[in-house]
Amino acid sequence: MSDVAIDEGIGISAAPARSFIVSGWPIALGFVLFTIPAVIVLADQAWQSEAGSLAPIILALAGWTLWHATRSHPELRRPGRAMIWLPVMIAAILGMIAGSALGFAALMALSAWLAGVAALYAALGGAVLRTAALPVLLLAMVVPLPYVLSMHANAILRDGLSHAAVASGRWLGLDVALDQGAIAVNQYLLLIENACAGANSTLSLIAIGILLAYWIGAGSKVRILTLSLLAIPIALLANLGRVVALMGLTSWVGVGVLETAIHPLSGILSFGFALGLLLLAAWLVDYLPAKRHG
Structure with a gap:
């Protein structure tokens, strides 16, 4: 019973x-x-x-x-x-x-x-x-992604990231320019690979951000949706920050720095940077409405 x-x-x-x-x-x-x-x-x-x-x-x-x-x-x-x-x-x-x-x-x-x-x-x-x-x-x-799709997606992402990275580098005072799809840093030419701007790597970073949004969304569908949408520009910004940082190191130290552990380490740091930005966005999503009503 x-x-x-x-x-x-x-x-x-x-x-x-x-x-x-x-x-x-x-x-x-x-x-x-x-x-x-x-x-x-x-x-x-x-x-x-x-x-x-x-x-x-x-x-x-x-x-x-x-x-x-x-x-x-x-x-x-x-x-x-x-x-x-x-x-x-x-x-x-x-x-x-x-x-x-x-x-x-x-x-x-x-x-x-x-x-x-x-x-x-x-x-x-x-x-x-x-x-x-x-x-x-x-x-x-x-x-x-199949090669047919990833090829076009990677080309679009690399082109957009190259222009944004050169514009950011010039704003920071670096001697950079675009040269037939490559980034000229002083006397060096840098090619943006798929690891930095590829569709698969960008989607992976976005997926991690959406998962984090799910777990810190506290069951609110609006909060989860907001943070999931913010994960997209945050992922793109993290990739941009990585490329600009590598451009700066190349300008100051030389192209040999890309052959060291700093190159893969920059990927880990950009990932951490993206997660930090998403956590900040989660705090703002809660803080701004509370302040408005307070």
Whole structure:
């Protein structure tokens, strides 16, 4: 009798909870086994470069956030309709087979993500999937952009960053200029690589910012949305700050400084700078309305 009273008090029966534990683990285990080939290929290709180095961090944080989001509303758990998740799962399996045969990392990663969404819907239903929409979408950002898309995106980002970096450098008194897409610093020519301004690295930084916004958003959708939107210019500003700093070091010390540990360290510092700016933005989002009403 006491067990029944407790279950009625919280509005969740013990049977569905036990059913989920029994049925959920095989689905989770199957998904992990399904995604192992994609993770191996990504670790061997996309994650080896500096531009993709943040992807494993995003995968871990977004996965943890997804786990937390799916546990937040146990009363919403309902098995999904097979007519919806089964075609998606079949498409994911075919995509994984094709990606494995072609060695196409982006297709394998996309197929793994689709399989994860289908498995999540099959086990927990559409209501839970909607509450976990943000971490689900962020997991999609781990998928590297196909070369056709990344080539154009990288060109646009490099061009914009080059002009902004030269303008900032001149404002700081540096002897810099644009020379056919490269940045001339004194007698040196610097090329902006994808690690500094590429689409994948920029999206990774934005994803980290959105995850941070989710956790410090205190459940407010407006606050999360505001901080998520601010993560985009903050990521671009962090990349700009890194390039300008490297230009300054090259001007003062010489181009050899780019061959030292300072170059990769600048990426870590720009990441920390972006997180600091996002925390400042979170404080301002709370402080300014409070001051206005105070």
